[in-house]
Amino acid sequence: MQSHYDAELKDTVRYLGKVLGETIESHLGTEWLERIENIRKSGRASYQGDTSCGDELKETFKTMTDGDLLTVGRAFAQFLNLGNIAEQEYNSAMNVDASIDALFEHLDKAELTVDKVQEAVGKLNIDLVLTAHPTEVTRRTLIHKHKELARCLQEIHQESLSDADRMKLETRIADLISQAWHTEEIRSVRPTPVDEARWGFSVIENSLWEAVPDFMRELDLRLNADYQVSLPLEASPVQFSSWMGGDRDGNPFVTSKVTEQVLLLARKRAAKLFAKDLDRLQVELSMYQCNDALREKVGDSIEPYRAILRPLLQKFVVTRDGINDYIAGRPSNPDAWIASNDELLEPLMLCYDSLTEIGLGVVANGLLLDTIRRANVFGVHLLKLDVRQDSERHANVFSELTRYLGLGDYASWSEADKQAFLLRELASKRPLFPAQWDASDDVKEVLDTCKVIAKHSKHGFGIYIISMASEPSDVMAVQLLLQESGVDWPMPVAPLFETLDDLNNSPDVMRKLLSVDWYRGYIKGRQFVMIGYSDSAKDAGAIAAGWAQYQSQEALVALAKEFDCELTLFHGRGGTIGRGGLPAHAAIYSQPPGSLDGGFRVTEQGETIRYKFGMPKLAKRSLGIYASAIIEAMLFPPPAPKDEWREVITQMAAQGRDNYRGVVRSDPEFVPY
Structure with missing residues (x-):
């Protein structure tokens, strides 16, 4: 065959x-x-x-x-x-690599209890972060x-x-x-960050919108058949975030205005897609029989499902058209737009519960269930936008501010003095930034970005990533900037450890940070840390970088247990082997034991998005590979390396680092080559 x-x-x-x-x-x-x-x-x-x-x-x-x-x-x-x-x-x-089939074959052989399988599925949390990349030129x-x-x-x-x-x-x-x-x-013209974001939205519309509910349906069917376990209706085992329009580290074209435009365009695309789903649902759900809860909402309508879905459809149309007018500078009323997932899910769940209760479960579990699952995975914001900025840009804000206030230069202070200043201001009830302060353009841009975060819903954002974070003050500085800008929710802030030295120092940095009482209160038991694969490989070669990444993650997992917080490691992998990419199943299964308990967050870059998720069937298969690898790693964790293994890989890593740097940094033929 x-x-x-x-x-x-x-x-x-x-x-x-x-x-x-x-x-x-x-x-x-x-x-x-x-x-x-x-x-x-x-x-x-x-x-x-x-x-x-x-x-x-x-x-x-x-x-x-x-x-x-x-x-x-x-x-x-x-x-x-x-x-x-x-x-x-x-x-x-x-269907090359029928990963779900392979997973269940493995689970069945292991004769696992239903509780074990249900626990692993309940922890399944895949966050795929779509990022632009210059190699995607198509x-x-x-x-x-x-x-x-x-x-x-x-x-x-x-x-x-x-x-x-x-x-x-x-x-x-x-x-x-x-x-x-x-x-x-x-392209004859370099794409703007907004163009890149639109490209990401198109991948969702043309492929993932169909693939995600199909993947969840297949996983649910297999769980039911083998273990009588169901995916909860509110489950979102996969979710999508984006850097396109939010990653400003070294990119002067990503401004606060661009970030705001991308947030609005994502909501507009979500409104368009949900309007299409709801239009189809209101055509199909023509039944007259319903339960008491739905009847109470719609009165004596002979088409109760249409009576509740049509106003919802109209609100999405108003949202879609209103955002279009707002961006174009025409009059619009944002108060009339869909603002939260609850506005979408409550009517859908009323319909679902009613259909199930009156014996029409086969109808409830058709298109309606797919729309409910899309609502839980994508939501009315379509995806969550991350913000990334270099730590030096945040430090420059406080350096300029403290000079203006006559307090000295923040940049020249010791780490202890910086932390004392930041903690004092984080606890203060008075504003820190003077109303008449005429800050430089670069400082204004950082502050304007924080104001955009404050202006929009927290559900439209993922996490705030700090490049070149080497001290606890780098993280706390961002939290103070967000607080002073009016962000009234604890946005997760993740330090990014990129180079070999960063990775080796990451446990010490995080220990200092988690030792701060205020900080532990802020994170409420959940910490994100980003591990950079590309820069560490470029700095020290693949073997040394890989071993440093493993040791760093292993130490961070132990640290999270010590401080009783849930750790989500964010893997900044590239698309190619040279940029840190590996076959997905092998890469996931090779993570240190316990490192997947807080979920799996990974970048998907440029052209690899198209290769993995460009068509619905490919996307469904890719999601299956991720899900099966993570469930397998949680249920059958790989062993911790033995001492003799560690000795061998440590020697290999040191030799690999020296050989690599000898070529890249010392060989006079390398640059001409």
Whole structure:
């Protein structure tokens, strides 16, 4: 069976390559097509060891103009894109890595109790943080064409397809390939942070909106079948956050105005998506019978479900259109917008409980259940926006302020003096910032960002991350800035430990921080810490960075237990192996024992978002991989390393660090290479 599908994949790639060739021939002529085909054949022969073909290729490229080389490059890039699309569609159809099946097979063999499984599922908390990345250069218009092409491939592989329908699909495939060939692949203008955020919203709309309830439905069915355990209605085992529009560390284009615009655009997209769901629900829920609770709300209406859903639908339409007017500078009334998840969930749950109570559970557990699950996972804000800023920017605010107030220069104070000042002001009832203070532009921008956080709902935000945090004062400074700006809820503040030294020092920094009585009261038993993979790997090489990350996490888990707080480690992984990425299941299962108890939070960067979550079936599979790995790691935690293992990996890490730095920092050939 597998070989049949492999052959089908190869046939699909050949077919797409043939259509691309016809497109190129139609545009540039037969001579160009033959030239590209000769380059392809020579390249393959050269790769297989034919040196004469390699020499011919070099001579061919030497005689070509830059424009001709660009055409050849585009042809091969387009072919690789088509090959990737075919493979993604093939993986979706094959359900390669049926992770949920593998998980339950493992659980069943272990003969676990229902309570153990229920406890693990109850702790399942996957927070995927969507981030932009400069390596994602594919334009949204091409992403749309690629998605449409994947849909056509999915349909053309149906065995029951008629000849007429096949011809129609082949015409459409040729149309899409031609569109892509005649479209510039690379953006001519660098995307703004708002463009990046819109791209992230589109991934949710086009893929995750469908994939998340499908994933939850499959997990629920398996739990029911094997353990008679159900996912609670309010469960949100996966949630989504974003850095796009909130990550201002080193990016001058992410301003407080951009952050506010992105928050509003996320709410607008959520309103659009929920309006579509509610419109479909109010069409389908035409029944007249209901329970007493719903009847009390709607009176004597003969269509009680429509009577409660139609006003809710209208409110989402008002929200969607109102935000559009607000951003465009037209009159709008924010008080009329949907502001909280309760406004959405209460009517939906009234309908659900009523349908269940009157014996229409099959209706309740259809589209309505999917919408309830979307409400719990995405909410009326669509996702949670993180804010990230460098610790030096916060210190500069207090440095400028203390000089203005004649208190000296905060930047030159000892750590003890900084903490004393911050704690005193955190406990003070009077405002700290003078009304007439004419701060510098950089300081104003930091303060304006905090004011945006104060102005908007806490449900629209994730956590505040501090880059280059090396002392407790770096964290407390942010908490004072938020308090002084009017943020009246304890926004989680996470230090980011990035370099090798940062990772090694992280337990000492966190011990000092958790030893502060005020701070422990502020966090209310929940601490976030971000571990940077990219910078530590670039600083010390992969082996040394990996071992430092492991030891750091291990020490932080022990520290959290000592101070009786729940620790959520936030993994700043890149998309490639060089930036800290690994196969998801192996990467999760290799975490230190106990490090997943507080949930799993990880960045998903740029192009990997599209590869993992760009199509609903791929997204569902990726969510299954994450969920199965985390549940497995909680139920069957990997062993803590033995002392002899630690000795060996410590030696390897030291040698790896020295070898890596010897090349990167000392070898005179490295930079030219």
